[in-house]
Amino acid sequence: xxxxxxxxxxxxxxxxxxxxxxxxxxxxxxxxxxxxxxxxxxxxxxxxxxxxxxxxxxxxxxxxxxxxxxxxxxxxxxxxxxxxxxxxxxxxxxxxxxxxxxxxxxxxxxxxxxxxxxxxxxxxxxxxxxxxxxxxxxxxxxxxxxxxxxxxxxxxxxxxxxxxxxxxxxxxxxxxxxxxxxxxxxxxxxxxxxxxxxxxxxxxxxxxxxxxxxxxxxxxxxxxxxxxxxxxxxxxxxxxx
Amino acid sequence: xxxxxxxxxxxxxxxxxxxxxxxxxxxxxxxxxxxxxxxxxxxxxxxxxxxxxxxxxxxxxxxxxxxxxxxxxxxxxxxxxxxxxxxxxxxxxxxxxxxxxxxxxxxxxxxxxxxxxxxxxxxxxxxxxxxxxxxxxxxxxxxxxxxxxxxxxxxxxxxxxxxxxxxxxxxxxxxxxxxxxxxxxxxxxxxxxxxxxxxxxxxxxxxxxxxxxxxxxxxxxxxxxxxxxxxxxxxxxxxxxxxxx
Numbered sequence: 001x002x003x004x005x006x007x008x009x010x011x012x013x014x015x016x017x018x019x020x021x022x023x024x025x026x027x028x029x030x031x032x033x034x035x036x037x038x039x040x041x042x043x044x045x046x047x048x049x050x051x052x053x054x055x056x057x058x059x060x061x062x063x064x065x066x067x068x069x070x071x072x073x074x075x076x077x078x079x080x081x082x083x084x085x086x087x088x089x090x091x092x093x094x095x096x097x098x099x100x101x102x103x104x105x106x107x108x109x110x111x112x113x114x115x116x117x118x119x120x121x122x123x124x125x126x127x128x129x130x131x132x133x134x135x136x137x138x139x140x141x142x143x144x145x146x147x148x149x150x151x152x153x154x155x156x157x158x159x160x161x162x163x164x165x166x167x168x169x170x171x172x173x174x175x176x177x178x179x180x181x182x183x184x185x186x187x188x189x190x191x192x193x194x195x196x197x198x199x200x201x202x203x204x205x206x207x208x209x210x211x212x213x214x215x216x217x218x219x220x221x222x223x224x225x226x227x228x229x230x231x232x233x234x235x236x237x238x239x240x241x
Numbered sequence: 242x243x244x245x246x247x248x249x250x251x252x253x254x255x256x257x258x259x260x261x262x263x264x265x266x267x268x269x270x271x272x273x274x275x276x277x278x279x280x281x282x283x284x285x286x287x288x289x290x291x292x293x294x295x296x297x298x299x300x301x302x303x304x305x306x307x308x309x310x311x312x313x314x315x316x317x318x319x320x321x322x323x324x325x326x327x328x329x330x331x332x333x334x335x336x337x338x339x340x341x342x343x344x345x346x347x348x349x350x351x352x353x354x355x356x357x358x359x360x361x362x363x364x365x366x367x368x369x370x371x372x373x374x375x376x377x378x379x380x381x382x383x384x385x386x387x388x389x390x391x392x393x394x395x396x397x398x399x400x401x402x403x404x405x406x407x408x409x410x411x412x413x414x415x416x417x418x419x420x421x422x423x424x425x426x427x428x429x430x431x432x433x434x435x436x437x438x439x440x441x442x443x444x445x446x447x448x449x450x451x452x453x454x455x456x457x458x459x460x461x462x463x464x465x466x467x468x469x470x471x472x473x474x475x476x477x478x479x480x481x482x483x484x485x486x
Contacts, residue, residue, distance in 0.1 A: 049333040050326065051485035066333040077330055083323020085256060092255040100248035100331045140327060 001026050002047065002148060002181050007056035009042055016042045018203040019056065024181040024196065026147075029174045031194030031211075032183040035234050039203040040183040041080065044152050047181075048077050060148055072101035076141030078134070078151045086126030090117060090136050093125060097140055111139040116165075130157030138169075149173060151182035155189060167193045191226045199233050206233045242341060245332060249345040253315065262311045263353060266304030266394075270357040273300035274364040278372070288374045294382050295452040301361040301390035302449040305397045306422070308353045310415055312346040312401020317411035336478045339406045343399055343474055350398025354391030361387065382450075389448035389459055396466040397445065403473035407480060439465060 002024035009017040017039040024030035034040050045051045047058040049065035057064060060075055068074045084093055094108045112118045115135040125133065134157045141149060155163045170193050174180050184190050190197070199207040207229070214225045253259045277300045278288065286293045319325040332338050362376070369376040377383055408414040422442045430437030437443055438457050446454065447462035456462070
């Protein structure tokens with residue numbers, strides 16, 4: 001379970017994240033939605049110990065990221081700020097992370113299979129497409145077989161088939177009982193995979209809800225309902241006199 | 242920590258830069274020894290004399306600059322290639338990362354230094370016999386100079402890694418060091434030779450007992466360089482604990 005408790009972060013005088021609180025429960029996919037610059041990435045970076053909140057705390061199964069015994073076994077993360085040495089092969093990148101985290105070497109081969117990157121593993125990352133890099137990032141996140149996954153815009157660079165593949169993967173993780181928190185601004189994608197929803201705008205949570213609330217009497221999500229809600233929450237109101 | 246250090250070695254082995262800098266170190270050392278022997282024999286210096294040995298072997302440290310560069314790359318390269326995020330996700334306690342890098346860079350410096358010393362011995366033995374001398378392999382002076390060269394490479398590796406962690410910007414750290422070693426230090430030396438003796442380039446020359454200047458004793462030079470490395474490292478650790486990745 002992920003708990004964000006009244007987390008605040010300011011850059012200069014601008015409050016990028018302003019008393020944000022929400023919970024991402026176990027066994028569910030939590031979609032973290034918001035327009036660009038809403039504070040999604042800043043919140044996730046604080047959750048992952050990459051930046052420290054001015055106030056509040058972000059906990060993973062009750063513990064701060066920096067206090068986790070073995071972070072890679074506890075949390076898998078995909079972030080846009082993750083880069084690769086262009087002259088290093090994908091498999092070497094994974095071996096380095098596995099080594100540093102004290103994980104079994106055979107796990108490298110397993111995660112390469114999961115993300116379907118085995119055939120390109122020996123190639124230098126410099127020659128990878130954006131989609132292949134994203135698969136490598138997912139493979140790295142999965143190395144420690146973590147119960148919690150934090151994914152910031154994980155479908156970036158994936159083609160439609162890749163996006164469908166990723167959706168199945170995310171839904172599968174939640175079915176296994178894992179906590180999945182993923183940010184996106186592709187509403188369609190969130191609609192298809194999320195169970196739980198957190199919408200953030202200008203650094204504040206403007207709605208935390210279950211996807212069931214967007215369903216009609218038949219239990220199916222009403223198409224377009226999420227988009228309608230999103231715009232209602234994030235578009236500045238124009239006052240008509 | 243052991244896993245972290247092993248991972249840092251793996252990072253080094255899996256980049257071509259490491260091997261290119263090692264090749265540059267070997268080539269520079271070899272050429273420097275050839276040059277020193279030619280100059281010494283042209284000035285009719287007895288190559289087996291104390292002065293001759295110092296004149297020839299002190300250049301063994303001339304490849305140390307590449308170890309400094311590698312040290313900077315080991316630390317600041319993570320920001321250049323944006324691999325720092327993954328590193329800190331694995332090890333959120335950043336001081337551990339800084340210290341592992343320092344250890345890896347220092348021990349890699351020992352290896353670079355030992356290979357430089359081997360290169361110097363090989364080249365010098367060959368040229369000594371060509372000129373009718375025997376290279377004094379049993380000379381304690383020769384070994385103290387070669388040992389000093391190994392130490393200089395190790396400590397330059399440490400200085401590079403520590404500054405790379407502090408500055409984070411690889412290009413600035415490397416350019417800054419070059420400016421310091423080749424320009425600023427010479428200016429300081431121009432004003433005061435006494436003060437100049439305490440600066441990194443002069444200290445590394447003291448480690449290899451460069452006969453061409455009035456330098457500090459080997460042991461003092463080693464201690465001062467260690468202090469510089471520790472101070473920069475501690476500053477990096479303190480700074481890093483307060484900043485975002």
